[in-house]
Amino acid sequence: MTNSSNAITSVPSDVATIGMGEPYALIAEFETVQEVLKAAEQIRDAGYMSWDVHSPIPIHHINHAMGLRPTILPWITLVHGIAGGVFGLVLTWWMNATTVPGISPSVQGYEFLVSGKPIYSWQANIPIIFETTVLFAAIGTLLGLLGLNKLPMLYNPLARSRRFLRSTADRFMIVIEAEDPEFDLARTTSLLRAQHPTAIELVTE
Numbered sequence: 001m002t003n004s005s006n007a008i009t010s011v012p013s014d015v016a017t018i019g020m021g022e023p024y025a026l027i028a029e030f031e032t033v034q035e036v037l038k039a040a041e042q043i044r045d046a047g048y049m050s051w052d053v054h055s056p057i058p059i060h061h062i063n064h065a066m067g068l069r070p071t072i073l074p075w076i077t078l079v080h081g082i083a084g085g086v087f088g089l090v091l092t093w094w095m096n097a098t099t100v101p102g103i104s105p106s107v108q109g110y111e112f113l114v115s116g117k118p119i120y121s122w123q124a125n126i127p128i129i130f131e132t133t134v135l136f137a138a139i140g141t142l143l144g145l146l147g148l149n150k151l152p153m154l155y156n157p158l159a160r161s162r163r164f165l166r167s168t169a170d171r172f173m174i175v176i177e178a179e180d181p182e183f184d185l186a187r188t189t190s191l192l193r194a195q196h197p198t199a200i201e202l203v204t205e
Contacts (some may be wrong), residue, residue, distance in 0.1 A: 012189050016163075019204035022176040024157040026188055027164055028197040029171050033059055036172040039195035040065040043174065046191055051182035054167035076144035077137050088129035089122060096120050118179055157203050165203075171198075176197025 011017055015026075030036040032049050033055075040053055044067040053062055097120030098109040111119055122129070146152070158175065167173040176188055176195075185202070192200055 004157075011185065012193075013099060014193075015189055015198070016199070016201045017204065018201060019157070019159050021205035024203045024205045025175050025177045026185075026192060027161060027193065027201040027203060028174045028176075029148070029163060029166070029199045029201075030174070030195075030197050031109075031171065032048040033057075033172065035196070036174060037062065037065050039174055042195060043176065043191065046182065046186075047181050048176055048180050050086050050177040052175050054164070054173040054175065056170060056172075057170075071148065073141065073144050073148060077141045080140025081133050081137035083140075085129055085133040087136065090124070090134030091132065092122070092125035093120055096125075112161070121153050157205055161201055161203055163199060164203075 007165060028039065028157060030039060036053060036055070037059065041060065043051060044065065051066075091108075095109045097111060099111065100108060113119065150180070163171075164175075168202070174192070174195075176183060176192070182188075189200060
């Protein structure tokens with residue numbers, strides 16, 4: 001990564017600069033889906049990792065164009081779901097069948113004997129086990145989603161760019177962050193300029 005203390009003084013003349021701090025990201029604006037798809041493929045092939053595409057509409061094949069790997073969120077959901085199922089199983093067993101000598105009755109189960117049926121039967125507790133599985137999986141999914149997306153994010157320097165706001169309306173944006181190991185202000189600007197965007201902006205911290 002370029003030494004950002006000197007990078008701000010070497011901004012190309014055709015690149016607008018938002019702010020006066022350390023470089024945060026370069027924004028390239030495109031007008032069509034085809035243009036942003038082609039540009040994303042070039043940036044992917046250049047080896048950049050900390051970058052993203054912002055679009056007002058879903059773009060088919062954008063994940064392939066960006067070289068994105070499958071998210072680990074399903075695995076997070078699975079692990080929490082298994083934990084919830086085990087919790088529900090242990091919970092129902094503890095409340096309905098436990099008799100542990102030497103432990104206070106206040107922490108033992110109820111042991112209701114109903115019509116001569118077994119003190120504990122996991123089949124009878126499937127609804128509870130199912131609900132705890134769903135509960136844990138849902139909470140794990142929510143927390144994983146927030147963590148993977150670095151939320152809540154109370155402030156992002158990109159919000160200072162009026163041009164970037166058009167990514168929710170009628171423009172397509174590619175943002176390459178300065179924290180990327182491949183980021184070099186001059187070289188990255190040249191790469192973006194070669195994709196023929198309508199504009200390039202440098203956003204600072």
